[in-house]
Amino acid sequence: MKARVRATVGVAALGLVLAACGSTDAEDEPTTTETEGPSGSISIAVTDPGQLTPGRQTVAYDFSMAVFAPLTFIDDASEMTYVAAESVESEDATTWTITLREGWTFHDGTPVTAQSYVDAWNTVAYGPNAFENSGQLANVVGYEDLNTESDPATEMSGLEVVDESTFTVTLAGPDSQFPLQVSQAQTAMYPMPEVAFEDLEAYDRQPIGNGAFVMVGEYVENDPIELEAYPEYQGPAPTISAMTLVPYSDTGTAYTDVLAGNLDVASLPPDRTAQAESDFGDRIYAFEAPGIAFLGIPLADERYQDIRVRQAISMAIDRETINEVIYGGLYEPATAFTPAIAPGTPVGICGELCEYHPEDAKDLLDEAGGFEGTIDIYYPGGIGLDEMYAAIANNLRQNLEVEAVATPSTDWAEFYETRLNGDAPGPFFSRWGALYPSQQNTLRVFFVENGGCTNCIPWYDDEVAELIAEADATVDSDDAASAYAVVQERILEEFPAPPLFFETYSYVTSERVEVLPTSAVGNPLFSQTVLAEDA
Amino acid sequence: MTAAQAVTRRLAELVLVFLGVMFIIYVMVFTLPGDPIMALGGDRPLPENVVAELRSRYHLDEPVWKQYLYYLQGLAQGDLGTNFSGQPVADRLAARWPVTIALALTAWGIELVIGVGLGLYAGLRRGRVGDRVVLAGTILAASVPVFVVAVSAQLVFGVQLGWFPVAGTTQGWPTAYLLPAACIAVFGLASIARLMRGSVIDTMSSDFVRTLWAKGLTRRQVVGVHVTRNSAIPVLTYLAIDLGYLLGGTVIIEGIFNLPGVGQLLFQAIRAHEGPTVVGVSTALIIVFLVANLVVDLLHTALDPRIRHE
Numbered sequence: 017m018k019a020r021v022r023a024t025v026g027v028a029a030l031g032l033v034l035a036a037c038g039s040t041d042a043e044d045e046p047t048t049t050e051t052e053g054p055s056g057s058i059s060i061a062v063t064d065p066g067q068l069t070p071g072r073q074t075v076a077y078d079f080s081m082a083v084f085a086p087l088t089f090i091d092d093a094s095e096m097t098y099v100a101a102e103s104v105e106s107e108d109a110t111t112w113t114i115t116l117r118e119g120w121t122f123h124d125g126t127p128v129t130a131q132s133y134v135d136a137w138n139t140v141a142y143g144p145n146a147f148e149n150s151g152q153l154a155n156v157v158g159y160e161d162l163n164t165e166s167d168p169a170t171e172m173s174g175l176e177v178v179d180e181s182t183f184t185v186t187l188a189g190p191d192s193q194f195p196l197q198v199s200q201a202q203t204a205m206y207p208m209p210e211v212a213f214e215d216l217e218a219y220d221r222q223p224i225g226n227g228a229f230v231m232v233g234e235y236v237e238n239d240p241i242e243l244e245a246y247p248e249y250q251g252p253a254p255t256i257s258a259m260t261l262v263p264y265s266d267t268g269t270a271y272t273d274v275l276a277g278n279l280d281v282a283s284l285p286p287d288r289t290a291q292a293e294s295d296f297g298d299r300i301y302a303f304e305a306p307g308i309a310f311l312g313i314p315l316a317d318e319r320y321q322d323i324r325v326r327q328a329i330s331m332a333i334d335r336e337t338i339n340e341v342i343y344g345g346l347y348e349p350a351t352a353f354t355p356a357i358a359p360g361t362p363v364g365i366c367g368e369l370c371e372y373h374p375e376d377a378k379d380l381l382d383e384a385g386g387f388e389g390t391i392d393i394y395y396p397g398g399i400g401l402d403e404m405y406a407a408i409a410n411n412l413r414q415n416l417e418v419e420a421v422a423t424p425s426t427d428w429a430e431f432y433e434t435r436l437n438g439d440a441p442g443p444f445f446s447r448w449g450a451l452y453p454s455q456q457n458t459l460r461v462f463f464v465e466n467g468g469c470t471n472c473i474p475w476y477d478d479e480v481a482e483l484i485a486e487a488d489a490t491v492d493s494d495d496a497a498s499a500y501a502v503v504q505e506r507i508l509e510e511f512p513a514p515p516l517f518f519e520t521y522s523y524v525t526s527e528r529v530e531v532l533p534t535s536a537v538g539n540p541l542f543s544q545t546v547l548a549e550d551a
Numbered sequence: 552m553t554a555a556q557a558v559t560r561r562l563a564e565l566v567l568v569f570l571g572v573m574f575i576i577y578v579m580v581f582t583l584p585g586d587p588i589m590a591l592g593g594d595r596p597l598p599e600n601v602v603a604e605l606r607s608r609y610h611l612d613e614p615v616w617k618q619y620l621y622y623l624q625g626l627a628q629g630d631l632g633t634n635f636s637g638q639p640v641a642d643r644l645a646a647r648w649p650v651t652i653a654l655a656l657t658a659w660g661i662e663l664v665i666g667v668g669l670g671l672y673a674g675l676r677r678g679r680v681g682d683r684v685v686l687a688g689t690i691l692a693a694s695v696p697v698f699v700v701a702v703s704a705q706l707v708f709g710v711q712l713g714w715f716p717v718a719g720t721t722q723g724w725p726t727a728y729l730l731p732a733a734c735i736a737v738f739g740l741a742s743i744a745r746l747m748r749g750s751v752i753d754t755m756s757s758d759f760v761r762t763l764w765a766k767g768l769t770r771r772q773v774v775g776v777h778v779t780r781n782s783a784i785p786v787l788t789y790l791a792i793d794l795g796y797l798l799g800g801t802v803i804i805e806g807i808f809n810l811p812g813v814g815q816l817l818f819q820a821i822r823a824h825e826g827p828t829v830v831g832v833s834t835a836l837i838i839v840f841l842v843a844n845l846v847v848d849l850l851h852t853a854l855d856p857r858i859r860h861e
Contacts, residue, residue, distance in 0.1 A: 066636045074592050146604035148592050163600040217637070237643060238811035240721070262719070265819065269705075269809045273717045276710040398822075427822055428593075429585025436589065447594070468596055 056547045057258035058529065061270035061282035064238050064263035068231075069212075069220045070203035071140035071147040077201060079261060082243055082543060083123075083225035084206040085251050087114060087198040090536035092304070094359050094453050096195060099251050100128065100207075100226060102181075104198060109190035109491045114198075116181040120250045122209040123230045130183035132226075134175045136208035143168045145216070151468075152197070152204035152451075157186045190489040192496040193456045201451040201537040228254045228543050238263050254543035274524050281532065281540060284522035286400035289344040296524045302346040305538025306355045306453040307519030310462070311393075311408065312446030315474050315512065316438060323511050324384035329391075329443065330369050330514030331377035332415035333408055339517070342403045346522050350515035353504045354458040357518075357536060360497025361455055362504055369508075370515055374415035381416050390419040392442035396431035397424030401445065438471045446472040446513060453536040455500035459484055463507065475512035558845065565841050569834060574619060576833050580826045581615045587824035591635060609635060622827060632827030634820070640831040643816060648835075651812035653724050654805070655797035657732035662739040663790060669740075670747020670786070671779065677752055685748070689741035701734040701807045718809035731808040735801055739793045746789055750782035757781075784854055791847035795840035 065076035070084055087101035098104070102115040120128040139145060141153045143163035153159055157174030174186035187194065198205045207226055212219040221235045228251060229243035241261040245254055262279060264270040270282035275295055284292055284300065292300050311329065313320050320326060335349035348356070351364045368376075381387060391412055395405045405422035412420035423441070425431035434440055448469050450457035461468035464484060465476040480503055487499030521538040531546035588605050591597060597605075606612045610621050625632055631640040673685035708730055709717035715730040716722050754760060755778060763773045802814035813832055820828035 066638070072636075074595070143600045144604060146601045146608065148597055148601060150601055151596070151598040154598065163598070237638065237646060263811075264718070264809050265811075265815055266806045266809060269718045269807055272702075272705050272710060273719075273809075276713065276717045278717055278719075425584075427583075427585065429583070429587055429590035429822075429824060431585070432590050432594070433585045449594075469594070470596060 055257045057260065058256055058280040058542065058545055058547070059240075059260040059262055059278075060542060061264045061267070061273070061279055062241075062261045064265070065235075065241075065261075066237070067148070067220055068223050068235055069147070069208075069216070070206040070223070070225075071136070071149050072220060073203060074148050077203070077537075077539060078542060079231075079241065079243075080203045080206065080225075081200050081539075081541075082227060082229040082259060083223055083231055084203070084227040085120075085225070085249075086200040086202075087205065088195050088200075090196065090199045090453055092534045092536055094357060094536050096199070101198070104195040106194070106491070109192045109194070109489060110187050112185045112187070112194050113178070114183055114185065117250065118181060120226055121248055122207075122226050123224045123246055124209055124211060125248075126209050126211075128207055128209075128226045129180050130177045132207040132209060133205075134171075134177055134183055135210075135213060136206065137175060137204070138162070138171050139208065139213060139216070140204045141172055142170060147204070149204035152202050155187050155189070155191060157188055159188075189485070190491075192488055192490050192493065193452070193454045196452040196454050199452050199537075200535060201539075227251075229259060252544075256543070256545050256547065259542055271524060274526050277526050277528075280526045280529055281523055281542070281545075284346075284524050286343070287403070289346055289522065290342070292344055292522075292524060299525045299527070299529070300346075301523045301525070301532050301534070301540070302520040303522070303534040303538045303540070304348075304355075304357045305449060305519045305521045306357050306451075306457070306536065307447060307449035307521070307538065308350055308353075308355045308458060309445075309447040309516040309519060310350075310473060310513040311516055312435070312440070312444040312472055312474070313513050314438070314440050314442060314444070317442075319388060320443075322384040324380045325387060326511050326514065327369050328377040328381035328384065328416060329412060330511070331371065331373045331380070333411050333514065333516070334372045334374075335370070335516060336372065338404060338407045338411075342407060346520050348518040348520065350518050353462075353507050353515055354455040354500070355450065355453070355518050357538075358450070358453045358455045358458065360494070360501050362501045365501075365504055365508060366515055369511065377415055378417065381418075387416065387418045390421060390442070393420065393422040393444065394431070394434070394440045394442055395422065395424055395445035396428050398427055405445070435471050438474055447519070448472065449519065449538070451537060455497065455503075456484070456488065459500060459503055463503075473513040475510065477506070477510065480506055557848070561841075561845050561848075565838075568841070569837065572837060573830050573834055576830050577619050577622065577826050578615060580821070580824055580829045581618070583821075583824050585824065587611075587635060590823075605635065609633075618826065622830065631831045634825045634828050635823065640828045643828065644813070644831060644835060647811055647813050647816050650720055650810050651798060651801065651805070651814060653728055654732055654735070654801060654810060654812060655794065657725065657728045658736040658739070658797055658801075659790070659794050661733055661736040662743055662793065665736075666740040666743030667747050667783070667786065669744040671751055671774075671782075673744065674748040674751025674755070674782070675774065677748075682748070685744060689744050692737045693741035695737070697734060697738060698803055698807070700737055701731070701804055704730055704734050705807065718807075720810055727810075731804045731810060735797060735804050739797075743786055743789060743793075747782060747786050750785050751778060754778050754782045780854060784851060787850060787854070788847055791843045791850075792840075795836075795843040798839045798843075799836035 062078055063075045065073060065079055067073050068076055068079060070080045073080055085100045088096050088104060089099045090096050100117060100120060102117045104112060104114050106112040116130060122128060137153055140147045141150050141159050141162045156172050158172035161169040162172060176184045178184060209224050222231055228246055228249045230246045232242040232244055243259040245257045267283060267285040271285055271288050273279040274282045313326055339345055339347045339349060351366045351370050352361050354361045356363050393405050393409050395401050402424060409420040409422040412418060435444060448458060448461050462473045463480050483503040483506060487496050490496040490499050523532060523540055525532050528548055529545060530548040533541045533544045535541045588602050610618050622632055633639050669685050673682040676682045705717050708715050716727055720727045760778060763777055802818045805812040805815040817832045
């Protein structure tokens, strides 16, 4: 597939292209005040963010990653590098020492210190603030004390400032993946300057970060957000000098606007994937993402309790064809229980069970005694999933000769509550996009009770929990990756839910964009966008 | 009854309608399935303590009648409440009204000028080719869904010809508003043209027009003053109702053209189950609708003194 090849080649070619076009851009762009360095700006379609503080945002990842710099960064080959941190180290995987790089400043000129991190994390975790991303810090010792019903503490005992540029984090238990948890998409882990704590509401409208871009002006709902390069930024230099984040309420409209050349980047709406290639040619990017979609199975329903029924359902689904026809080949049929991008994932472990074998599926179902009644697939309506679930229902009906329908909910809120309560009438939508590419995140979220995606796969097994804990306690990262792979062998034995797709996050760009790079979290790395020479 | 009395009585009715409608809307939003706070984080679960804190902050842990009382209490002090991330509804409304008003008035203007013009033209040429063309054209225009019109217009005028922006309000009025306004106007325009045509035909064959001809008035005087004015009464009623509809019912167009107006706000608020926002927007829309009707009633008497307020 063209798009994928281009995305991978793109990053490798980044340096070369940059060298080739950097200087010409400067002449074309009169608004840039600097004579050297990056130039040119891009406009990006976003969902109106509502809240911008990294600890509060739920749909402002692009903003957060531009305005803030993470401690660690994981690139699209899943390699970790340090950004704001000099090192993140631990002997026992429980107490971690974070050493910051020298010379970093916030956009208001104040230095980024160990205290900036500790204060920020305490603010995010403090119960009465009700920050949406506080859960990312739940594993730090003392988190509970900040979230008691009455008279909560204000500082987590697990955070300790050693000196100006060093602090330690003590976790409730060993967690080998901690350095990955302080990477770019875990926005609760970003620092905040002193001025933030004086007025959190004002800060939310114009966050001051430590990242490559400064927010210009205050946030006004539905108005474009302007970002400008921060000249004092100490991390990898951006290749562009400005970004505009334009809120769109309809992703289809953003798509059309990129087509018209009024906008540079938009995500590709699911219902446009089939036409995207004729509209955009090779200006489509399908980024491998740490997301995976399962078909959740209501295991409390006794008709699904025989493993052969679940296996039959899995083998009756034609993932390849669904991917080609509905998603224009941009997705990837899943062959394991964690996304392939997570290091150490035993790709292919699912074997025949994740392949399309309609006859075997029917035989297996007959062997299990058939299926009584209707398989009623339940999914959230209004987010472009209708074709996919209708196709799965068709697969099941034709190949298993059972009654199968796909029913959408009225909206996300209804679906979410129904699934949370375990009330889905049949197999259901079940996906997770991890914020860092470790098998741990996906395994924990789906297979540990209260791990995150509650009832996404309603099967909580003691052995799985033990195996995950063992892997968490493995300090060496390669050994840990193998240990998580062992967990998947156990999951395969019970096959609680058929994996459907490894997700890709897809984008389309205008002709002004030569290369749109990505990172391990699957969204574009906008700060390193390479603009076309004549843009 | 004088006009002043009529207005007073209508306004008194309005207050009752408001209180009832507001409560119904509030309860409807409250009973939507699904928990708005839990859904705030998308598919990422919010920690329990965050959910509990936000619930109590927005009184969602109390029964609906109590929430409604809190809302009314705030309303009495001029506070329209906030959404679930703490933004005041009044500010949001204030930011969005100008967009919707500009859009609605532009569309209305297009409907008025072209609709009435076409109707008059067709009515005066009854049965001739021009009339047939207008009739066929308006049937076609009225039967194509607004969604299809909008998306096609976007592709043709925005992407291929590049005459208008595809979306957004950054280019300001009129450039950014003409295309979406024209798309909404298509349906109303067709209805107005047909209504006007029928009305003109009726009026032309009425006794007083024959008298006017007999008096020797010029065509210009008969048609330009008397026929147009008398034919306009039914059309005017439609136009007023349509303005109310335009000011509130442009959800689809505002969505497709990414115009941050009131319709879009209402749509987003319903999806997010934000009671205060939904009620605030709906109330504002009801006011607009009722006031538009009131104005029409008053205009009727101005156009045709035979119509009296009873």
